[in-house]
Structures are given as structure tokens and as C-alpha cells.
Amino acid sequence: MTISAERPEVVEAMVPPAIVEPRKGRRGGEWLSQHVGTATICGFLGYLLGHWLGNYIGSAYPYIANSGQNALAALLALMFMVLGWLLGIGALNYPLAKLVGREAKGDVEYSGWTRYFRYNLDHKVVGIQYVVGVLLFFFTGGLLAMAIRTELLNPTVHVFSADTYIKIVSEHGTIMMMMASSVIVGPLGNYFVPLMIGSRRMAFPRIEAFSLWTFIAGYFVIFSALAYGGFPTGWTGYAPLQTQAGPGMVSYLFGFAVISIGMMTAGFNLAVTIINYRAPGMTWSRVPVFVWSIIATAALLTLASPVLAAAGLFGLLDRTAQTAFYVTEHGGSSYLWQNLFWFFGHPEVYIMALPGFGIVGEIIPVFCRKPLFAYRIAAAGMIGVALLSFFVWQHHLFQSGINPDMRPLFMLTTELISIPTGFIFLVGMGTLYKAKIRYEVPMLFCMAVYFNFLIGGISGVFLSDVPVNVTVHGGFFVLSHFHYTIMGGLIFAFFAGLYFWLPKMTGRAMNKKMGLWHFWTMFVFFNLTFFPMFIIGLLGQPRRVFTYAKNLQTLNEFSSIAAFCLGASFLIFVANLMWSQFIAPEKAPSNPWDSLGLEWQTATPIPYYNFERIPVIMTDPYHYSEIGAPTLADFGDAQPAYPSSSVATSTDPDQ
Amino acid sequence: MTDMTKSSRGVIDTPEEVEFELRAHIGAIWSGGRLFIGMYTFLLASLAFSYFYLRSSNNGLLWRPDHVTAPTAYGWSIYSLTLLAALMAIFGQARLRKGSVSEWQTAIWVGVVAALLALFLQIYEFTAVPFYPGSSGYASTFIGYSVINIFTIFIVAYWLETTVARSLRMDKDLGVAKSQLSMHPSAQSFRANVASMTYFLGFVALASTLLFAMFYLL
Numbered sequence: 074m075t076i077s078a079e080r081p082e083v084v085e086a087m088v089p090p091a092i093v094e095p096r097k098g099r100r101g102g103e104w105l106s107q108h109v110g111t112a113t114i115c116g117f118l119g120y121l122l123g124h125w126l127g128n129y130i131g132s133a134y135p136y137i138a139n140s141g142q143n144a145l146a147a148l149l150a151l152m153f154m155v156l157g158w159l160l161g162i163g164a165l166n167y168p169l170a171k172l173v174g175r176e177a178k179g180d181v182e183y184s185g186w187t188r189y190f191r192y193n194l195d196h197k198v199v200g201i202q203y204v205v206g207v208l209l210f211f212f213t214g215g216l217l218a219m220a221i222r223t224e225l226l227n228p229t230v231h232v233f234s235a236d237t238y239i240k241i242v243s244e245h246g247t248i249m250m251m252m253a254s255s256v257i258v259g260p261l262g263n264y265f266v267p268l269m270i271g272s273r274r275m276a277f278p279r280i281e282a283f284s285l286w287t288f289i290a291g292y293f294v295i296f297s298a299l300a301y302g303g304f305p306t307g308w309t310g311y312a313p314l315q316t317q318a319g320p321g322m323v324s325y326l327f328g329f330a331v332i333s334i335g336m337m338t339a340g341f342n343l344a345v346t347i348i349n350y351r352a353p354g355m356t357w358s359r360v361p362v363f364v365w366s367i368i369a370t371a372a373l374l375t376l377a378s379p380v381l382a383a384a385g386l387f388g389l390l391d392r393t394a395q396t397a398f399y400v401t402e403h404g405g406s407s408y409l410w411q412n413l414f415w416f417f418g419h420p421e422v423y424i425m426a427l428p429g430f431g432i433v434g435e436i437i438p439v440f441c442r443k444p445l446f447a448y449r450i451a452a453a454g455m456i457g458v459a460l461l462s463f464f465v466w467q468h469h470l471f472q473s474g475i476n477p478d479m480r481p482l483f484m485l486t487t488e489l490i491s492i493p494t495g496f497i498f499l500v501g502m503g504t505l506y507k508a509k510i511r512y513e514v515p516m517l518f519c520m521a522v523y524f525n526f527l528i529g530g531i532s533g534v535f536l537s538d539v540p541v542n543v544t545v546h547g548g549f550f551v552l553s554h555f556h557y558t559i560m561g562g563l564i565f566a567f568f569a570g571l572y573f574w575l576p577k578m579t580g581r582a583m584n585k586k587m588g589l590w591h592f593w594t595m596f597v598f599f600n601l602t603f604f605p606m607f608i609i610g611l612l613g614q615p616r617r618v619f620t621y622a623k624n625l626q627t628l629n630e631f632s633s634i635a636a637f638c639l640g641a642s643f644l645i646f647v648a649n650l651m652w653s654q655f656i657a658p659e660k661a662p663s664n665p666w667d668s669l670g671l672e673w674q675t676a677t678p679i680p681y682y683n684f685e686r687i688p689v690i691m692t693d694p695y696h697y698s699e700i701g702a703p704t705l706a707d708f709g710d711a712q713p714a715y716p717s718s719s720v721a722t723s724t725d726p727d728q
Numbered sequence: 729m730t731d732m733t734k735s736s737r738g739v740i741d742t743p744e745e746v747e748f749e750l751r752a753h754i755g756a757i758w759s760g761g762r763l764f765i766g767m768y769t770f771l772l773a774s775l776a777f778s779y780f781y782l783r784s785s786n787n788g789l790l791w792r793p794d795h796v797t798a799p800t801a802y803g804w805s806i807y808s809l810t811l812l813a814a815l816m817a818i819f820g821q822a823r824l825r826k827g828s829v830s831e832w833q834t835a836i837w838v839g840v841v842a843a844l845l846a847l848f849l850q851i852y853e854f855t856a857v858p859f860y861p862g863s864s865g866y867a868s869t870f871i872g873y874s875v876i877n878i879f880t881i882f883i884v885a886y887w888l889e890t891t892v893a894r895s896l897r898m899d900k901d902l903g904v905a906k907s908q909l910s911m912h913p914s915a916q917s918f919r920a921n922v923a924s925m926t927y928f929l930g931f932v933a934l935a936s937t938l939l940f941a942m943f944y945l946l
Contacts, residue, residue, distance in 0.1 A: 174893030349755035383774035396868035404790030404865035
């Protein structure tokens with residue numbers, strides 16, 4: 074903006090716009106301020122208020138009063154619950170203060186463990202809060218998975234009714250997909266992106282915290298579906314089943330809308346941060362590959378999530394305002410939901426996959442002591458996947474009666490996307506080629522990602538072909554395919570990232586022996602659980618049905634027992650986490666893996682402002698084993714905690 | 729400006745660091761504003777897709793029966809007021825560039841009032857549409873459009889109001905008149921915010937025109 078008028082002189086014109094370390098909270102005042110407790114109380118009160126309001130309004134409409142179901146009351150209850158939750162945690166303090174022109178001042182922060190229960194603006198605290206949040210989602214969804222496999226132990230002796238079973242399946246799928254959309258972006262993206270780009274802060278710390286607390290609110294909303302009797306649609310929520318379902322469907326639709334707001338804001342903040350807050354010298358060709366994956370994901374989150382929000386809104390209007398968006402008999406169309414849902418839903422697959430690739434790309438050079446092979450191809454592959462992911466959604470409608478002439482086009486675009494995905498995969502293979510690999514726990518998880526994703530990816534190429542799709546659609550083959558890509562790729566990558574970065578996040582090392590037990594049990598039982606499902610699917614067992622042909626019982630029993638063992642493997646992780654971080658903590662070395670990454674160059678524990686001096690980046694962080702490799706960054710008069718020059722040529726940290 | 733006061737950690741930032749932080753902050757507002765428009769485009773595109781999808785499907789010949797007519801008087805009023813708010817923001821920014829803070833403030837206040845009136849009318853129209861919401865595809869998408877428009881106008885009113893409130897407080901906080909035009913970091917941040925807001929309102933004007941044509945004229 075150009076200013077042609079005479080500018081008034083302001084004395085404080087050169088006040089440094091530095092990051093403000095927070096004002097310390099008054100001792101003993103922790104419980105009088107806003108925290109999770111106040112959020113819970115406000116959320117509960119909001120729920121009651123909304124429910125009362127919904128009943129009050131609903132009583133004026135005979136079709137609601139006589140139906141025995143008041144979706145409006147359910148919706149308003151959940152809306153006010155989320156609003157109360159956000160109000161109680163303090164998310165609305167700043168937006169309300171802005172109405173009278175107040176700008177942000179140094180926020181009151183509390184030290185110690187209580188800060189993890191508050192609306193905190195430090196991206197590192199938010200990252201840890203996200204870790205707890207996604208694990209909450211993950212273990213809830215995991216318990217539901219155990220229930221599913223228990224039911225499938227026997228085709229004739231039932232633990233649950235058919236109705237209860239489909240509701241458990243639906244809740245499991247929805248919770249897991251919500252979790253998976255944020256499992257890496259939330260915890261590791263928020264924590265490490267500023268550190269990796271040499272920034273002292275996020276661009277919009279309040280939006281970052283808002284995304285977290287909205288994500289947590291989404292958990293409560295979707296979990297409330299069980300209290301409302303569940304929903305019978307699976308995680309895809311297809312109409313007309315959606316319009317026929319009970320009030321639990323409101324939780325599903327509103328839950329997805331809430332989560333989509335969390336996803337949008339998280340992606341928005343991360344994208345803006347990466348674009349603007351990269352340290353001097355951090356050109357796009359020096360950005361760590363994990364950051365590339367996050368910006369590609371952020372673009373998808375920002376642009377695809379609004380479509381999900383709109384789809385959810387239309388579904389909610391169908392249930393409360395009696396519109397007919399998805400009711401074919403009244404001028405709507407059940408296919409409209411499928412189009413909107415999958416326009417979000419397929420980019421969602423890459424929202425989940427890309428950060429996993431980013432983590433793996435970041436970790437394997439460290440343990441191979443080799444530069445990342447074809448770095449630019451990896452970055453281009455991620456952007457390519459992100460772009461193409463908007464043009465493939467119709468392959469989910471191959472069976473839904475789309476114009477048959479459209480099928481080849483979407484078959485082609487779906488197959489095309491395997492090309493950039495293949496680039497990313499080959500970048501990993503190129504890095505592994507002839508490397509002297511250190512098989513530490515994070516590296517093992519990375520290797521597992523490649524193994525699992527190879528199976529998931531290749532079965533995906535088959536599924537993109539119309540004839541195969543027609544044959545196996547709606548069966549266990551598809552189920553196995555997406556568990557191999559999402560759990561086998563994303564969740565393994567998440568654990569790789571956790572084992573790799575937890576020593577930096579907490580300053581405490583994870584127990585290696587327990588880590589190895591966790592890895593091997595998870596890897597073996599994951600494959601024993603899901604590989605038989607390819608066979609089960611090819612033999613014709615449909616998804617979401619609680620019974621099956623007698624001849625499939627052995628395979629199902631095998632898969633169920635393996636699934637229970639898989640579930641138990643996560644208990645090893647929990648035990649390791651508790652043991653290493655709380656019961657018998659051991660101080661981690663400042664750079665236990667000898668990584669060149671910028672995030673390892675700052676002190677542990679990481680100071681509030683991340684870097685004492687904003688670093689000037691000199692090169693990319695992948696010059697492993699290179700004699701005379703340039704120094705990663707100039708830290709000015711502040712010395713790096715672990716100089717990159719000392720690790721660049723190191724091949725074995727134990728020597 | 730968010731979090732931009734003197735460092736409290738006992739380390740004096742170098743001028744280069746100060747400049748870097750400021751540039752990053754201004755850039756974040758600029759690119760954040762544009763990205764927000766991108767997000768909003770996809771939201772509105774979902775509505776437009778639904779409109780044309782149901783229109784072309786015309787299931788049961790129930791896209792738009794004869795008795796389903798939009799209340800055009802309300803539509804014109806809401807559209808005009810939204811457009812007025814956007815034009816006031818654009819006009820105001822031009823005046824601010826010329827150095828006239830008071831004219832900018834007046835324009836924005838007019839915009840706030842116009843947006844609040846539009847919001848009131850849109851809510852009223854939503855509660856009093858002259859057709860049953862589920863009577864046709866058009867009726868359904870019209871209700872969806874109303875809800876999204878309520879949300880859009882609310883954002884417009886909020887952004888306008890908070891920006892003008894901030895400018896009023898700025899003089900007091902910085903202790904000089906026309907502080908909005910100074911080189912103080914807060915003032916630079918403020919102007920970047922005004923630019924992003926104006927850009928968004930320009931987008932809203934364009935989108936409102938297209939949606940108005942779809943729902944009231946076609």
C-alpha cells in the first residue's frame with residue numbers, strides 16, 4: 074500500500090516486532106482461569122441450553138412434535154456444546170476483544186503441566202496437546218475395531234445385533250478417519266514446521282490453538298452419536314440411508330463439519346507459516362521434505378475441507394429444516410452427497426498419505442547417512458499428488474450409476490496419480506540403495522511404511538480399473554487396501570515420527586527394547602490381520618455385514634486373533650511411553666540420531682522463542698557423509714546446540 | 729499487531745531480525761487473506777455445484793415447480809446492502825491511500841451498518857421463505873444459500889467492525905493522530921489487514937452477484 078499523505082512521526086517506530094515471551098500466570102491462580110475444566114462445564118451447560126432451545130422451537134412444528142425425534146434439538150445441543158467448549162477454554166476471548174478494537178498483548182501462560190490443559194499459543198505445547206488428542210481418537214477407534222473383530226469371530230454366534238454392529242463399524246470408521254486427517258499435521262506438523270523452517274513462531278498462533286480445540290470438540294461430537302443411538306451408514310454416510318437414520322446421524326454430520334473447520338484452520342495456518350516465516354536463506358529448494366509434504370497437505374486441507382463442511386451443512390438442513398438436498402423424491406439427489414463427500418474424500422486420502430511420506434523422507438537419510446535421493450522429484454511428486462487428487466473423486470462412484478462414458482476418464486486420472494506417488498516411493502528406494510542402514514526403531518517403522526504402502530498402493534492401482542472395481546467393490550478387498558495405505562502407511566509413519574522426535578519434544582529417550590517389541594508386534598500382526606482380508610474379499614465377503622459364509626470362518630478367526638494381538642502391540646507403546654517419559658525417564662542426548670535437521674540445532678528443552686537468533690540457512694539438511702559439506706545455517710552469535718558440521722560426515726554415532 | 733512488542737527474553741533483536749519478523753507478519757496477513765478467499769471459493773463452489781447438479785438432474789421434475797418463487801424484494805435488498813458494504817470498503821481503502829483516515833472510518837461505518845442490515849434481512853428471509861424447504865431442489869438449495877449467506881455477511885460485518893474499532897483505538901494507543909498512516913509496525917499491520925479485508929469484500933461482491941443471479945434471476 075502506498076501512502077501519499079504526510080506520515081505522522083511515531084516515537085516507537087522502531088520497536089522491535091519480536092516474539093513476546095508470555096507473562097507468567099499468578100501462582101495459585103491456575104484454577105481460577107480458563108482451562109479444560111471450565112471448557113467442560115461451559116460445554117455441558119451449552120449442551121443443556123441448546124437442547125432446551127431445540128425442544129422449545131421444535132414444539133411449534135407438528136412434524137417434529139409428532140415424530141418422536143427432534144434432530145433440531147440434537148443439533149442445537151451439539152452446536153451450543155461446541156460453542157460453550159470454545160468459550161470455556163478461552164478460544165473466543167480474542168475475537169470478542171477485537172470487537173472493541175483491542176489487539177493481542179502478551180498472553181498469560183502457566184508453566185508446568187497445567188499449560189497442557191489450556192488454550193496455549195506456543196506451537197510446541199499445541200503439538201503435544203495434539204499428540205494426546207490423536208491418541209485419544211486412535212485408541213477409541215481401536216477399541217471399536219476390537220469389537221468388530223470379536224463379532225466376526227463366528228458367522229452364526231453373535232455378540233452384537235446386526236444393527237449394533239453396523240453402528241460400531243460406522244463409529245470406528247468415522248473416528249479413525251477424523252483422527253487420520255490430523256494425526257501427523259496436528260502433532261508433528263504444528264510442533265516441527267516452525268523449527269524446521271527456522272521460525273520462532275507460527276503465523277497465527279490463535280488459529281493454531283483454535284484448530285486443536287475444535288478438533289477435540291469434534292471428538293466429543295462424533296462420540297455423542299453413540300448416546301443418540303449411533304448411525305448406520307458407515308463412515309461414508311451415504312444417502313438415502315443418511316436421511317432415514319436416527320438422530321445419531323446429526324452427530325456424524327455435525328462432527329464432520331466441526332472437524333472440517335479444525336482441518337481448514339490448521340491447514341491455513343501451516344500454509345501461511347511456511348510461505349512467510351521461512352528463515353532467510355531457506356529457499357524453496359532448501360525446504361525439508363517434511364515441510365514440502367505439510368504444505369501440500371495444507372493446500373488440500375484448506376481447499377477440500379470446505380466442501381465437506383458444505384456437504385455436512387446440507388445434510389443437517391435436510392434433517393432439521395426439512396430441505397431435500399439428498400432426497401431424490403423431492404427434487405434432490407442422493408448422488409449429490411456422494412459427489413460432495415468424495416470431492417473432499419479423495420483428497421482426504423492424500424491428506425493422510427502425504428505427511429507420512431514426508432516423515433519417511435525426512436528420517437531415512439538420517440539412518441542411511443546419505444543425502445535424500447532426488448529431493449526435487451520428491452517435492453514435485455507431492456505437489457503433483459496434491460493437484461491430481463482433485464480430479465479422481467468419481468472413481469468412488471463407479472458403482473453408483475455415473476455415466477459409463479465418464480468411467481475411462483476417471484480411471485485414467487486415478488491411474489495417473491500413481492505416477493507422482495511412484496516418484497515419491499522411488500525417492501525412498503534411491504536413498505536406501507547401497508546405504509549402510511542403521512536399523513533404529515524409527516527406521517524400522519519407515520521400512521515398514523514402504524513395505525505396507527507397496528501392497529496398499531499396488532492393490533489401489535488394481536482398484537482404479539473399472540472391471541476390478543466392479544468385481545470387488547464393497548468387499549473386504551477394498552477394506553484391506555485402504556487399511557494398508559492408511560494404517561500401513563500413515564500410522565506406521567506417525568510412530569516413526571514419534572520415536573524419532575520424542576527425544577526432542579520431551580528431552581527424554583524412549584526405551585529401545587520396548588520400541589523394538591512394539592515395532593515387530595505391530596508390523597507382524599498388522600500384516601497378519603489385513604493380508605487375509607484380501608483373500609476374504611476376493612472370496613466374496615462384503616463390508617459392514619455382521620455375518621458371512623461359513624467357509625470364511627477360519628480366515629476370519631485368523632484375522633481376528635491377529636487383530637487382538639495388533640491391539641495389544643499398542644499397549645506396548647503405551648507402556649513404553651509411560652515408562653520412558655514418566656516412570657523412569659532417561660535424559661535423551663541432544664541429537665540422538667545425529668540428524669542434520671534444523672530442529673535438532675536448537676537447545677533441548679526448546680526455548681519459547683525456538684531460536685535465540687533467527688538462523689540464516691546456507692544449504693539443505695541432507696548432506697550426510699559428504700566431505701566438506703557446507704554448514705547448515707549461520708546462527709550468528711548464538712551457537713547451535715549440536716553443530717551440523719560435526720554430524721555431516723559422521724557415519725556411526727556410536728564410534 | 730499480534731505479539732509484536734519488545735522482546736522480553738533479555739536478548740535484543742538485531743535490526744535485520746526486526747525487519748524479518750515484520751515482513752513475515754505483513755506477508756502472513758497478505759497471503760492469509762488470499763488463502764481465505766480460496767477456502768471460501770470452494771465453499772461457495774459446493775453450493776453452486778449442488779445448484780447446477782440438482783437443476784440438471786431435475787429429479788421427478790421437481791427442480792423448480794411454478795409455485796416456488798424466491799422473494800425478490802428481500803433478495804434485491806440483501807444483495808444491494810452487501811454490495812454497498814463491499815463498495816464502501818473499496819472506496820474507503822482508496823481514501824486511506826490518499827491519507828484520509830476519517831473518510832475511511834466513515835466509509836467503513838457505513839459498511840458495517842449496511843452489512844448488519846443485510847444480515848438482519850437475510851435471517852428474516854430465511855425464517856419466512858414463501859415455500860416449503862423440501863418442496864423442490866431449488867427450494868433446498870435456496871435454503872442452503874440463505875444459511876451460507878448469513879455466514880458470509882456475518883464475516884463481512886465482523887471484519888469491518890473489528891477493523892474500524894482497531895483504527896479508533898490505535899490513535900489512543902500510539903498517542904498520535906492519524907497513526908494508521910505511520911510506519912509503526914502496528915500501523916503497517918493494520919494497513920495490511922485493511923488491504924486483505926478489502927480484497928475479500930471485493931470477492932464477496934463478485935460472488936454475491938453470481939449467486940444472486942443464480943437464485944433470483946435465472
